[in-house]
Amino acid sequence: MQINRSNLDLPLAAGKGETDDEDFCFPISPFMIFPESCGEFAIYVKKGKNLILFTRDGEQFTRAHKAILHENGIREVYIKASQKPDYDRYLEEHLGTILTDESIPLAVRSSVFYDLATCVLGEIFETNRHGLSSGSLDKLKNIVRSSLQFLSTGAAFRAMAPVMSHGYGVDTHSVNVFIYTAAILGSWKMSVEERLKTALGAILHDIGKATMPRGILNKHGKLNTEERDLMKMHPVRGAGMCSMFHIGQTVIHCLLFHHEKLDGSGYPAGLRESRIPLHARIVGVVDAFDTFTSERYFYADPLTPHQALTFLGEEMMGWYDPEVIFQFGKKLREGGIDWPCLAPLKSLWSSIPAHP
Numbered sequence: 001m002q003i004n005r006s007n008l009d010l011p012l013a014a015g016k017g018e019t020d021d022e023d024f025c026f027p028i029s030p031f032m033i034f035p036e037s038c039g040e041f042a043i044y045v046k047k048g049k050n051l052i053l054f055t056r057d058g059e060q061f062t063r064a065h066k067a068i069l070h071e072n073g074i075r076e077v078y079i080k081a082s083q084k085p086d087y088d089r090y091l092e093e094h095l096g097t098i099l100t101d102e103s104i105p106l107a108v109r110s111s112v113f114y115d116l117a118t119c120v121l122g123e124i125f126e127t128n129r130h131g132l133s134s135g136s137l138d139k140l141k142n143i144v145r146s147s148l149q150f151l152s153t154g155a156a157f158r159a160m161a162p163v164m165s166h167g168y169g170v171d172t173h174s175v176n177v178f179i180y181t182a183a184i185l186g187s188w189k190m191s192v193e194e195r196l197k198t199a200l201g202a203i204l205h206d207i208g209k210a211t212m213p214r215g216i217l218n219k220h221g222k223l224n225t226e227e228r229d230l231m232k233m234h235p236v237r238g239a240g241m242c243s244m245f246h247i248g249q250t251v252i253h254c255l256l257f258h259h260e261k262l263d264g265s266g267y268p269a270g271l272r273e274s275r276i277p278l279h280a281r282i283v284g285v286v287d288a289f290d291t292f293t294s295e296r297y298f299y300a301d302p303l304t305p306h307q308a309l310t311f312l313g314e315e316m317m318g319w320y321d322p323e324v325i326f327q328f329g330k331k332l333r334e335g336g337i338d339w340p341c342l343a344p345l346k347s348l349w350s351s352i353p354a355h356p
Contacts, residue, residue, distance in 0.1 A: 024080060024081050024082070025044060025051060025078040025079060025080050025081060026078065026079060026081055027076040027077070027078055028076070028077060028078070028079060028087070029075070029076065029077075029104075029108055030069045030070075030074060030075070030076075030077055031101075031103075031104045031105075031108055032091065032098070032108075032112060033061050033065075033066070033077070034061065034094055034097060035061060035062055035063040035066050036060065036061070036062065036063070037060070037061055037090075037094065038059065038060050038061070039057075039058075039061070039086065039087065039090040040057055040058055040083070040086040040089075040090070041057060041079050041080070041086045041087050041090070042054075042055065042056055042057050042079070042080065042083065043055045043061070043077050043078070043079060044077065044078040044079070044080075045069070045074055045077055045078070046074075046076070046078065051078050054077065057083075088116065088119060088120075091112065091116050092116065092120070092139065092142060092143075095113070095116065095142065095143065095146040095147065096145070096146035096147075098112055098113070099113060099146060099147055099150040099156075100150065106155060106156065106159045107159055107162075107163075109150070109156075109159075110156065110159040110160050110162075110163055111163045113147055113150070113160075114160065114163045114164065114175065115163075116143075117143055117175045117178070117203075118165070118169075118171050118172050118175050120139050120140070120143060121140075121170075121171035121172075121174050121175055121203070122169075122171040123136075124136045124139070124140070124210070125170055125171055125207075125209070125210045126210075128207070128210050128241070129210050129211055130211070131241055132207060132210075132241040132242060132245075134245070137242075137245055137247070140200065140203055140204065141200060143203065144178070144196060144200045144203060145196065148182050148195065148196060148199050151178075151179055151182035151183055152182055152183060152185065152186055154334050154335070157179075157183045157331065157334070157335050158334075158335045160179055161335060164176055164179065166290075166293055166294045166295050166302065167294065167295050168290075168291065168295060170206055170209050170217060173206065173290055173291070173294070174203055174204075174205065174206055174207075175203065176286075176290045177203070177205060177206075177283065177286050177287050177290055178199060178202045178203035180202075180286035180289065180290065180328070181198060181199055181202035181282060181283060181286055182199050182202070183331050183335075184282065184286075184324075184327050184328050184331045185198060185199065185282070187327040187330075187331070188278065188327075194250060194279075197247070197248050197250035197251050197279075198250055198251075198254060198279045198282065198283075200247065200251050200254075201250060201251040201252075201253065201254025201255060201279060201280075201283060202254060202282075202283050204238065204242065204251065204254070204255055205238070205254055205255055205258050205283050205287060206234060206238065207238045207241055207242070207255065208233070208234035208235060208236065208237035208238025208239070208240075208241065208255070209231075209234045209238075210241075211234075211237050211241075212231065212234065213230075216230060216231060232259075232267050232268065233268075235255055235256050235257070235258065235259055235267070235268055236256065236268050238255040238256070239252050239255045239256040242255060250277070250279050253277040253279055253280050254279050254280050254283045256268070256269075256280070257269065257271060257276055257277060257280035257284075258280050258283040258284045258287055259284065259287075260276045260280060261318070261319040261320070262276065262318055262319060262320065262321065263318045263319060265319070266319075278321075281320070281321040281324050282321075282324050284320060284321075284324075285312065285320050285321065285324045285325055285328055286328060288308075288312060288316075288320065289305075289308050289309065289312060289328065292307075292308040292311060292312075293305055293308050305332060309325065309328070309329050309332070312325050313325045313326075313329075
């Protein structure tokens with residue numbers, strides 16, 4: 001492959017800057033490198049069996065660089081695996097730009113968002129076992145601020161479906177609950193600030209599980225009574241982890257009350273009906289839905305989305321807010337998931353008092 005070097009003095013010829021350590025590099029889309037930006041990682045292009053240095057660590061990536069890649073039909077560039085943390089930080093800094101850049105295919109934006117968010121959550125669950133650091137909270141706030149508007153669009157919600165994991169890792173589950181919550185928040189009249197806080201509460205809702213023994217957290221199959229009682233402490237522990245930060249009551253309510261039930265049978269406080277804040281009722285529904293459709297559903301095989309919604313609306317009647325289930329069903333249907341029982345549930349929803 002002959003690369004058009006234009007008038008740039010770039011080390012693209014074999015020799016200086018050449019590496020054959022392809023096994024220690026990973027490919028990314030050139031869409032993910034932004035003109036006039038500097039990343040603390042080197043970028044390589046493939047030439048034959050070798051990877052050739054294209055830009056150095058800290059070198060500004062210009063529009064001319066991007067033009068060279070485009071002119072030569074280069075669809076993948078490479079970064080050393082040892083510099084992945086630097087690349088991840090670069091993505092975090094530019095996440096808002098990535099998600100709003102319509103020149104980047106929607107599927108690419110969705111995949112990058114999901115991979116980055118789950119990576120950040122995984123790191124947070126591993127490094128915050130004794131308390132949530134301000135740095136970790138800032139990372140999550142950035143993800144929420146950068147992606148909430150993107151995820152609220154129908155096109156983005158549909159594009160997320162193929163990349164979402166249903167293996168029920170605590171990291172992917174937290175991201176899934178955030179995505180579902182962000183998608184349906186527009187169904188209620190909320191200020192931008194309330195939507196941001198609810199979305200932050202959604203992505204943080206299980207942070208208390210960071211304090212749980214890994215043998216229980218990663219256990220396959222049903223928990224015994226002692227393990228279940230310990231796991232039921234995660235809402236209180238999560239709220240405690242966040243109480244030192246000024247993140248607002250809405251966020252704390254999502255963490256503390258997402259396992260409450262309308263009939264008072266939930267935990268930790270046994271709240272009933274309208275005493276459960278709307279934000280917590282929203283997170284509670286999508287949390288249960290993602291659990292029931294996961295490959296690690298504790299009590300049975302995973303349910304299909306249709307089965308899970310029907311189960312929430314009919315078999316668990318009296319536990320979850322029918323209005324929230326109905327609005328969530330509408331959003332899933334817009335995303336290509338049909339739910340024939342929408343009409344009966346709408347009738348049920350209309351027959352109960354509205355929740356404040």
